[in-house]
Amino acid sequence: MTIAFTHLDRIYIDGAWHAPGGGSDPVINPATEATFAHAPVANVDQVDTAIAAAREAFDNGPWPRMSMNERADVMADMARALRARQSQIAELIIAEVGCAQPITHGMQVDNPIRLLEAAIGHARRDEPERLPITITPNAFAPDGPQAIGGTTVVREPFGVVSAITGYNFPFLLNLAKIGPALLAGCTMVLKPSPFTPFSALLFGEIAEEIGLPKGVLNIVTGGIEEGQLLCTDERVDMITFTGSETVGASIMAQAAPTLKKVHLELGGKSAMIVREDADVQRAAGMAAMMLSVNAGQGCAIPTRHLVHNSLRPAFAATVAAIAGQLKIGDPADPSVAMGPLIRESQRAKVEHYIKLGHDAGATLLCGGKRPDGLDKGYFTELTFFDDVTNDMQIAQDEIFGPVGCIIGFDTDEEAIRIANDSRYGLNGAVETADAAKGYEMALQIRAGSVALNGGTGMMSDAPIGGYKRSGIGREYGPHWIREYQHEKSVFYPIGK
Ligand code: NAD
Numbered sequence: 001m002t003i004a005f006t007h008l009d010r011i012y013i014d015g016a017w018h019a020p021g022g023g024s025d026p027v028i029n030p031a032t033e034a035t036f037a038h039a040p041v042a043n044v045d046q047v048d049t050a051i052a053a054a055r056e057a058f059d060n061g062p063w064p065r066m067s068m069n070e071r072a073d074v075m076a077d078m079a080r081a082l083r084a085r086q087s088q089i090a091e092l093i094i095a096e097v098g099c100a101q102p103i104t105h106g107m108q109v110d111n112p113i114r115l116l117e118a119a120i121g122h123a124r125r126d127e128p129e130r131l132p133i134t135i136t137p138n139a140f141a142p143d144g145p146q147a148i149g150g151t152t153v154v155r156e157p158f159g160v161v162s163a164i165t166g167y168n169f170p171f172l173l174n175l176a177k178i179g180p181a182l183l184a185g186c187t188m189v190l191k192p193s194p195f196t197p198f199s200a201l202l203f204g205e206i207a208e209e210i211g212l213p214k215g216v217l218n219i220v221t222g223g224i225e226e227g228q229l230l231c232t233d234e235r236v237d238m239i240t241f242t243g244s245e246t247v248g249a250s251i252m253a254q255a256a257p258t259l260k261k262v263h264l265e266l267g268g269k270s271a272m273i274v275r276e277d278a279d280v281q282r283a284a285g286m287a288a289m290m291l292s293v294n295a296g297q298g299c300a301i302p303t304r305h306l307v308h309n310s311l312r313p314a315f316a317a318t319v320a321a322i323a324g325q326l327k328i329g330d331p332a333d334p335s336v337a338m339g340p341l342i343r344e345s346q347r348a349k350v351e352h353y354i355k356l357g358h359d360a361g362a363t364l365l366c367g368g369k370r371p372d373g374l375d376k377g378y379f380t381e382l383t384f385f386d387d388v389t390n391d392m393q394i395a396q397d398e399i400f401g402p403v404g405c406i407i408g409f410d411t412d413e414e415a416i417r418i419a420n421d422s423r424y425g426l427n428g429a430v431e432t433a434d435a436a437k438g439y440e441m442a443l444q445i446r447a448g449s450v451a452l453n454g455g456t457g458m459m460s461d462a463p464i465g466g467y468k469r470s471g472i473g474r475e476y477g478p479h480w481i482r483e484y485q486h487e488k489s490v491f492y493p494i495g496k
Helices: 044-060 068-084 086-097 101-124 170-184 198-210 224-232 245-258 280-296 312-325 344-360 412-420 435-444 480-484
Strands: 011-013 016-018 024-028 035-040 129-136 147-157 160-164 187-191 217-219 238-242 261-265 270-274 302-308 363-366 383-386 403-409 428-431 485-493
Touching: 011 044, 011 198, 035 198, 044 160, 044 187, 044 217, 044 224, 068 086, 068 101, 068 170, 068 198, 086 101, 086 170, 086 198, 101 170, 101 280, 101 480, 160 170, 160 224, 170 187, 170 198, 170 238, 170 480, 187 198, 187 224, 198 217, 224 245, 238 245, 238 480, 245 261, 270 280, 270 412, 280 302, 280 312, 280 403, 280 428, 302 312, 302 412, 312 363, 312 383, 312 403, 344 363, 344 403, 403 412, 412 435, 428 435, 480 485
Parallel strands: 160 187, 160 238, 187 217, 238 261, 270 302, 270 428, 302 403, 383 403
Antiparallel strands: 011 016, 011 217, 024 035, 129 147, 147 485, 363 383
């Protein structure tokens, strides 16, 4: 079977394709464990060259000097080119990530392109801001004539950006860096996860097709050493990273000596609160379906289910029934609802946490093992534990697999306290018949987003990001490009 983009055997630097200095690596389909392609691996010298290209394109190239509308026109070409390849991108993600088809087509491919289109619209409206005229005292002679003047705040591209991304929603994560950074006028070196190289390299094809000036977008591959150079090199102004909390902390440390701006989108352990008055069937259905998304490998998926004790038996019965019916398998089959985990190491981690749950005294409701009849592929069952207490490790750590923790509560205050008793703060949910009360509770949850009664159903064009150890900064929404801009205030006098 030929999968789109897997013919890309070179890396993309300074507007040209280069043979990889680090050879090639097999790329494995996690549903079959078969190598479906070999991906080029960059070495540190090539990352160095890519940074030089991005620096030159920023300091002397046309891109940062173009108007916002001119850049938006080019990025609109990018959006069109991506739309034209939507089905091939989906096919690639199914092979690279093993994500089920309905989720892939909607959340992994269509939604990211929609968000880029929205960002282009916002960018076109990004005007300099004129602050009101002010009268200020004479700093040097208190009794002298006062000064009158105004300020215009202009926004300028931040500079050379290193973008480093994880594997779980690879096309989304890459586009979430490329879109706003390039619209803002920055130049970039992008390094994807070694598990999902093609979801990044494909942007080289797009850059060529739309005539992006050379050096504006460079795509390298590789592992930790290559990532480290992107975080330490003097010529890089900013790092934008999506990945785990641990690597995020390393990235901050690596960036510190050269004081780079660091934008981090990290992990989560989000809580869904199911109040006493909630529609328990609906809430349980949503909890199970969300946990199955990409086999639980989603940063914002609620994985702690805080359920009012009066509803807990009904909630538990419903999630277990849904889990029992969920079709797990190779997502090449369109009827499959949940695919595998990315690699054996991730499955081992999930199985380790399932054991920790047992050992801590939680009750296994459903799942907890490898599905029968699937001998190849890194599959695991949709798993729920009941009788979890929030101090258990399964309730505190990000497992990044389909493992849900049901935690009982008796009052709203207790629910909020448990929800906030986490080092993460990425997302949250409240299910209740009293929407106004739910809104008040949403305000008390320390997280970057909260879905009240299912919210909009999809991520709307809203800012998303973390409190606490879930990250620093925001992605998406009307001010998305601001992460990639400097603000400059120009003060001017009146009457001189
Ligand atoms: P990871 O942190 O293991 O790796 C991410 C990237 O960092 C990879 O490209 C890797 O090669 C690189 N890297 C590793 N060490 C590095 C170093 N020292 N310096 C520079 N680069 C280095 O993440 P992952 O397992 O691929 O992704 C899953 C994680 O991502 C989960 O924790 C998940 O919650 C998080 N995530 C967050 C969001 C969000 O928006 N908040 C979205 C998706 C995923």
